[in-house]
Amino acid sequence: MARRGGAGDGHRASATLSRVSPGSLYTCRTHTHNICMVSDFFYPNMGGVESHIxxxxxCLIERGHKVxxxxxxYGNRKGIRYLTNGLKVYYLPLKVMYNQSTATTLFHSLPLLRYIFVRERVTIIHSHSSFSAMAHDALFHAKTMGLQTVFT
Known part of the structure; x- marks a missing residue:
């Protein structure tokens, strides 16, 4: 019976290494995603969460994903706005309660979030900040819709 060499039998497994050039990681992808970042905290406010998002x-846009x-x-900033590199931002008309966080309504946000997830063909929901009620709502609705989720 033929046996392949492993780490403990004295045979080395052969591997082919290829050279990686600085731009090759951006062009060598097999699948792109439509990613939705959700948080109560974003521009025009500035802080750690806002900057991180x-x-x-x-970076994800540069790698070919749609974000x-x-x-x-925020005040008169409502509807859809576009930022650098075509980054689309939805400013939803939800009531703010305390410290720029929306009220936890769960089902009040369902029609809005579901509409956006379906319209944009979102495949991954990335929610940010444990203090963001909207982020938790989005995770709940994403799971009920069978979407992949990430929470930071």
Whole structure:
């Protein structure tokens, strides 16, 4: 019976290594995703969570993924806005309770979030901040819709 060499039998497994050039990781992808970042905290507010969401979104766009951001309205900043590299931001008309966090309503946000997830053909929901009620709502609705989720 033929046996393949392993680590403990004195035979070395052969491997083919290829050279990686600086731009090759961006062009050598097999599957792209439609990613939705969700948080109560985003521009025009500035802070750690807001900066993290923006920078992560820009890096994912550079790698060929489609990224949208969903947050609540800030003053007259409502509807859909576009930022650098075509980053689409949905500012939803949800009531803000305390410290820029929306009220936990769960089913109040369902029609809005579901519409966005379906319209944008979202495959991954990435929710940010444990203090964000909207992030938790999005995780719940994403799971009921069978979407993949990430929570940071």
């Amino acid at each position: 923006y920078q992560l979104s820009q 949208i951001i969903v947050t609540h309205a």
